[in-house]
Amino acid sequence: MLIGDVARQSGVSARMLRYYDSLGLVRPTGRTEAGYREYSSEDIRRIFHVESLRSLGLSLREVGRALDDPGFKPSELVDDLIRRTRERIAAETELLTRLRRIGAAEPAGWEDVLQIVALLQALGSESAGKRQRAALSSVEEVPVPVEALVEAVLSESDPNVAGALRWALAQSGEGASALLAEGLGSPAAEVRKRAVQSIAEIPDDEATALLRDALTNSDIVVRRYAALALGARGATDAVPTLIDMIVEGTNDADAADALSALASDPASADQIATGLVDRLAHGAVEPPARRRLTQALADIPGVTSSRALADLSQDEDRAVALTATYVLRLRGGR
Template sequence: MLIGEVARHSGVSARMLRHYDALGLVRPTGRTTGGYREYSAEDVRRIFHVESLRSLGLSLKQIGRALQDPAFTPSALVSDLIRWTEDRLERERELLERLRAIDASAPAGWQDVLRVVELMQGLNSASPARRQQTVLSGQDAGAVPAELLAGAVLTEPDPVVAGALRWALARSGGDAVGTLAAGVHAEDVAVRRRAVQAIAAMPGTPGAAAALADALGDPDATVRGHAALALGRRGVHAAVPALVRMVVEGRNDVDAAEVLGTLSQGRDQDPERAERILTALTDELARPTADSATRIRLTQALLELPGTTARDTLRHLAHDDDPAVALVASAFSGVLDERAPHETRGGPGA
């Protein structure tokens, strides 16, 4: 077949076929009387071999070596190709994220584009001080794309810079919950922790409560704790089991007890809600596996609850077999009696 016919059948341009010939990759075995290239069936098969290897990302030089050296083994080269492709995909992913951040900022001109690029470069700096300065100066210069801040907060290891990012994100007013919610489901527990902390700092944002509710089932106690505190402060009763568990385990137990107290009172003053929280605490107190320190924390949590039932429970615990628990309960019972003398003593005429 002549070069034009080969080009039509193979899809490889005549110009590329001539290039293959010049490189020695695919040289036609014959020539016509007029000097035109003439390809045999074996030549055409070799062209398809070259194109197949090109589709894997091999260079023409690598293809020539692969086809000419019988001892050449593909395993090492394929491994290199995998690594190079992964690196390229990562670079392209980063580029795509930068482009999306610029697009989300709705730039009015190239100065706006350059400002966002400068922000991204600052946020990617190896210096925590520069990253923090970038966050603060970006807020002063104008609106920073919320998605850009959300992506940065998920990867920020420095607690001071992370705090600045959460502050800026809460002030941005942008829709970043989608990006943060994806972080709640990340494999890396550090990313999940940062995501929940950032969402917790954005009260009232649409989608925040749902993302935090998902985090209540996280295997990591810190993630669950951040989510439970944030939801409890929003009045979400589903956080109660996680909050009680925090008191039992001694993780931010003071904060958890305060939130339980707020939940038990609530805006609607629902007595059944307070009773359910009290029951959850007393059930833990009654567990035979609860040690003295755990029972003291649970007793302290009762101080945050309203109503006479909590005070009655503390009076009962004042006679507990554990002297430490009894001492704490007795002291707290006296505090509650001083807070509400009419309730605790039956009021006038009692």
């Protein structure tokens, strides 16, 4: 069969067949009297084998080795092809993500495109200073898509850069909270922590709802950050967790401050005082925790708090009794 017929049957161009011949990959077994290449059925079968192996991503050199080396074992080469394919997919996925982010920023011209690309590259820089400047620039100059900021903040370990990224997200408008919510379910504890910290700085209703949901998160660190943020927003849902933090001695001063702020509302003050008193009455609470609870109760106004402090002034724990007595004196002098 002549080269033109082979090209039509195999789908491989005559030019490529000549190239295969020059490499010694597929050499026609015969020539016509006029010197034209003449392919046998075995040659055509080899062409199909070459094309099949090329479709797997093998180079022509690797194809030749696979077909001609009797001792060739494909397993090692297949493993290498899998690795290379994964790397290629990762690179293409990264490119696709970058293109989508550029499109989402709706650049007005190529100058905007170049600025966005520069900011995206800076967000991934090894330099913390560059990452921080990029975070600040994403608000002040060409806006970077929210997805890029969320990805950056969830992976950022430098506290200064993370702070700048959280600030940028808080200025970015809608969409950030929903994306950050996915981070709350991450298997990585650090990612969950960064997610709740970022949500805590977004001042919208969606973020508040997410923080309320986070009070039941399986990660105690997430629950604590959510409680502190909700306390600052006047949400009494956080009261039980804040009291737990005082008992446990974890960020207890911040938790007590949050309870004090919530207690500016008389109805909330009574609820908080009751919760603190209930925990003080719990027999399993250790002396240091009872002292912290008493100090927190001292900052809660109202009748319930005052009555509890009067009882505590007679407490067996001298530190508790002295704290309660001192606070009652201050209240009596007002």
